[in-house]
Each structure stands twice: as structure tokens, then as C-alpha cells.
Amino acid sequence: MNALFNNYSRRPISLVDGKGTVVKDSNGKSYLDFTSGIAVLCLGHAHPSLVKALQEQSEKIWHTSNLFDSPEQVKLAESLVKDNHLSHAFFCNSGAEANETAIKMARKHTGKSNIITFENSFHGRTFGAMSATAQEKIHKGFGPLVEKFTYLPFNDARALKDAVDDSVAAIMLEVVQGEGGVNPITEEFANTIQDICSNSDVLLIIDEVQTGIGRTGTRFAFEQTPLKPNLVTMAKGLGGGFPIAGVLGTSEIYDTFSPGSHGTTYGGNPLAVAVSQTVIDIVFQDDFLDEVKEKAAYITNKLNDLLPEEEFTIRGMGLLIGIEFSSNEVAPYITKLEEEGLLVCGAGPNVIRLLPPLTVTFDEIDQAISILKKVIF
């Protein structure tokens, strides 16, 4: 027992130093960090450009609140909507808060309250986001939940068609369910959703908190699908380790909020925006994204060569990769990998989730693969 509440099962190592993909613990042992702080450190630890951006901004001004003009927030918003059909942004502080915002916008914009979400989704821990999350273990003990969320099986087009009626404000989903086991959306299901949303006033909210900001090899994961979301939420990779989150929306959503409708004290704070702008300037380059795709193909091919199909399934998109074990719980393997110097995440009881920094090198991938080979086979 210590002075912290007991809401995490923490691993017994304390990371004190990091550079790129490599971290050191307090005993001086090195690891390859294929967790990236749960998909946050898209440019790895202590990227020189991010360190510089934070240092320079910290000597100018830290915080102003949203009482004042912020050309820097406007510029970041422009960078995020430059290459897609979206047009406006709101900045906040965490993935859950971004999802709360999107849920509020969907209700206010449509004047309706029902929102459809999917089994094994994860949208965060605050009341709205938790209620959107269709996982009983996350709700347990916290009821009553926010009303009017309907949970449907993921990738089941029939169930969705049957459930959509005039009361539905929005459909909300992850393109790849991250926490829920690395489950990508199928093309058929994406087509069905887009069909419904294009031919009705049902809004599409895509939670890109984990999949966004280059993680899947494109700026946002929805770009690789037929989906055209009205609202997109972001967090994790957006600040490369500095807390910032946001919501992007199309021009039709613009009038939903007016001054006083919604807000947050810290949202888009100058430190966060300076770091995030630097992240976006690097990650949203085509050649950077092409390299993410190359690394993802390299690692996925290696895993497929290595792992017998009967025992393992490799799933994912870009550098969000799941290794599903058909028979085993993965927790002991995660500990063993850590002992051998490779940090990975789980995603449900029998999936190992690889989330290397997008800047991981081919050499580091080879090292990680040989540790996986040693531990798993």
C-alpha cells in the first residue's frame, strides 16, 4: 500500500529516462518501449524538436485560458483539417473529454439523444464516455450511467440496420478498437455505416484517440475507409506526450456551439499547442507517413512468418498491431518480454498490443522481433 489510490495494476519498474524508442528504469536497465505510453509518444521519448518547442514556449507564456485570442490554436486547427473534409476544431485535455464534447455536440446539433456504440469499444472513463463504452467491466459499480446509449455487436451490418431509427442522433466508433482487442472495422460494415449516415441525419462520430495522428499510416484511420465522419475525436498522439486532446468537425456542425455552450480552462494551452503543432508538422508529412506504412508492413510480415497461424492471429492497422493468442492468457508473456527488454501493452486477456513510436527504426523492429521470438516460441 502507498499514498496512491489502487486503480492501476502497475508493473514494478519505474522508468526514469527515455530517448527515441529506448527507455531506462531506475536500476539502469534498458528496454525497447513498444507501448509508447499507450500510443501517446508518436515521436518517441525526448524528440529534439518537441523538447525545443516546449523549452522555447515555456520561456514565453505558459497559460492564458480561452478568455483571449489564440492565433496558435487557430493555426493548429488549420493544420489538422488541411487535408480532409473537416473544418473546425475544439481543444481540450484528454480522450474522454474529447468524447464528452462530441457526444454533447451530437445531441445539441440533432436535438436527439440516442447514440449507438459497439461492444468492446473504449471511449474513456468520465460519465458520458464511460456510458458510451460498451464494456460491462468498465461500468461496474458506477451506475446509473448516462441514458440513451445502445450497444450493438461490432462489424454486424444487419444488427445496425435493424437498430437505426428516427431517434438516433449518432453512431460512434473506433476504426480499430484499441483497448477492446485490436479489432479493425470491416469494409462491409464501414460501407453500411456510411450509407446510413449519408442518407439520414444520423451523425458519425469517429473516436481517433488511439488511431489518429499517423498511428495507422495515415493522418487519421478513417482515411483508409469509406467513412466520412461529422465529428472526429483525438488525444494520445496529438501532443506526443504533452496532454492535449481535441474534436474536429465538419462545417455543418459549426453552429452547434456558441459562446458559453462548452469550454475547458486548460484546453489548447500555449505549451500544449506549441508541442502539438510541432508533432503535426512532422507526422502529417507524406514521406513520414509512407515510412510508417513501410515499417508496419515490415513488422506485420515478420510476425506472420514467425507465428503459426493455428495459434496466433495478427490484426491491426499501421503501427497498432495485435497478436491474439488462441489458447493462452498474455499477462505472463508480457512480464517475460519485459524481463528480456521489450515493453508491450495488452488489449484484453489474450491479445498483445504493439505500439512502437512511429519513429521506431528497422533495426529496433528486428531487435523486438527477436525478443518476441525468444519469449513466445
Ligand SMILES: *Cc1c(COP(=O)(O)O)cnc(C)c1O
Ligand atoms: C485512450 C482512449 C480513450 C480515453 O482517453 P483518455 O485520454 O485516457 O481519457 C478514448 N478512446 C480511445 C479509443 C482510447 O484509446
